[in-house]
Amino acid sequence: MRYALNLNKDEDEVEVSHSGEIGWCGICNSKVQGKKGDERVAHWAHINSKNCDSWYEPITEWHLWWQNQFPKINREAIVEKAGKKHRADILLQKDNKEIVIEVQNSSIPISQIQKREAFYQNLIWILNGKSLANSSRLVRIGVDRLYTWKIKFPLLLRSRSEYLKTEFIEDIVDLIKNRFYDNNYHDYKFQDTTLEIYFYHHNDIDLQMDIPQLKYNIVGYFEMHNDYDNIDNDELHHKLQISYTETKVDLQSHYLTKSYWRKFIDKMKCNVFFDKLNGLESDELYWYTKDKIVKKDRFISKYQKMAK
Ligand SMILES: [Zn+2]
Structure with a gap:
């Protein structure tokens, strides 16, 4: 420990002044000895008992x-x-x-x-x-593009809450995070029937080709988790609207490996x-x-x- 009471216990706890100095542990009240050398930071060590803390x-x-x-x-x-x-x-x-x-x-x-x-x-x-x-390392990246996925779900049931539950939406966000740039994922927003997912990236990428695959994955997700028989997968596939926009930004981002x-x-x-x-x-x-x-x-x- 760094501090102990001096031999006379007549002041606040002090640091070791010289090697071999005797003091008292402020916790267990047993004798401690000052150690001061080149190898380790000056400290007090218990003489008889083991370290009490x-x-x-x-x-x-x-x-x-x-x-x-x-x-x-x-x-x-x-x-x-x-x-x-x-x-x-x-x-x-x-x-x-x-x-x-x-x-x-x-x-x-x-x-x-x-x-x-x-x-x-x-x-x-x-x-x-x-x-x-x-x-491990904190990797810093300069970011100059913000990509916003926009997924508009059709109203297939009378109430959207029946199939657009928060847990489903979060699963779909995860699906997209895993498929695309997980490290650069930023945030999402879900309002009415539209889900927006934001990604940062450090250069220009063409995501147009990814839209059919993404649509397929989302319909597949609902097919697997469909407790409502009245969702028609073909209709969902047909009416699901997916697009993205690209915005120029100037940011620093990071991720931990x-x-x-x-x-x-x-x-x-x-x-x-x-x-x-x-x-x-x-x-x-x-x-x-x-x-x-x-x-x-x-x-x-x-x-x-x-x-x-
Ligand atoms: Zn002690």
Whole structure:
């Protein structure tokens, strides 16, 4: 750990000043010894007992950098709930709610993720992309075309809701996402009987040839899921209108290629951000939960406002 009480316990927790220095653990009150050398970041280690906080992970320069963006009182702060104590990497507060940022450099068992999220409740994970996702990459692409598929379903039944249920529409969006440019899928809109699906692409493509196949797939989908015998497939095929438009845009887009992806990351229910991920600039974070690239300084200043 980074901080401990000094030998006389007469001030707030301090960092190690020299190797061999003796102090006291703020959680279990047992003796700790300062380690300061070239190989590892200066830290306090328990002398007799094992590390009392089972959630502890060795501190790195990267931990220090993140903690140092916040006042000392917020770093490695002890959180106590129902008789249990843990050290949060960064502890903040907003509207009487505690917010914890955990800076994670190494793999963590899924059972511990669940315990930590339940214990801290308002938790933000910052993962080190270098150590945890080094084979994966955020690929940036310049985008200059927006393609809009327009699919107009005929009113075959008295009420459109009988066959144009939300789940059917979402399946059809998936069908098109899989058939076309999944990575560049942007959004869809469904109104009345018209479905619009938006894709970005980085150059001019001719989709005209794809329309018959797409029509065939959609009719096939309804044929498979048709619980309403009165939908006539030939009539659907005949009346289904499919077209697309192309609009010029000037955007940056990105997608994540996952390789040797660690399963535990997708078990995190709280917000997950990546630092140092391949493809990210050093002043950026990747908000994995929302698939967004955010500026690191904006993230930090937002949370600095919640420092005690
Ligand atoms: Zn201890």
